[in-house]
Amino acid sequence: DKIGLFETTTVVHAVGFGVALITMLIWGNGSLKRVSEVNKLYLLGGAFGVIIVYSVMRGMSLLGTAYSIEIQLVAQLIVATIIDTFGLFGVPQIKFDVTKPLGILLMIAGIIVFKLKG
Template sequence: MIGILFSILAGIFISLQGVFNTRVSDKIGFLETTTVVHGVGFIFALIITLIYGSGSFSKIGEINKIYLLGGVFGVIIVFSVAKGISILGASFSIAIMLVIQLIIATTIDTFGLFGSPQIKFEYTKLVGLFFMIIGIIIFKLKG
């Protein structure tokens, strides 16, 4: 249940973040927004870590260096979401993102990529993705 709650929160905040960042970029630019957003995010993460952190930065050398690209991905995500929303609108852009996220996540699960446990691919996942894509097409149709 807690996993569902965190997933719901992530969905809410990803949608809000995309719209908020797009509004900021209207005033200061897309790359500038990406920089500001990550600066503010860093300060917030540092404060939360100082208050609640229970891990240790001392083991950072043990991490596979490719996984540190997550920070780079964050920059690309913030920029791309703001651009996508500014061009397509929030609902259409986020719908496309959700389908792509499911395709990539299913690929990672199916092949057990990046140290993830391998989860058997079921045809129902393909059917679900198909219906999501059809749903986006119907959603976007002009009436």
């Protein structure tokens, strides 16, 4: 908040990179030499991380912490359901059934109940 949303997002990811780098150096057993062989779609994870961190922080300043996180969780669950249903990014396809949208609707109802003024 004090340095700006984009600046905070950058700092958050720089700290995350530092922790990931240290963790890799201590416990890593793979090889960065093979990074060119990684499915290019997987590299979008970093971009999605930036979008998620930025939107959570922006949402927190506009809506409050709990409401912002609740909305983000529902949005991520919807995207994850789409990925699973269609087997995107090489994940095993998971059959879509009535329980999936019901669960999402239940979460949305929970957000509405949570936000009711008592």
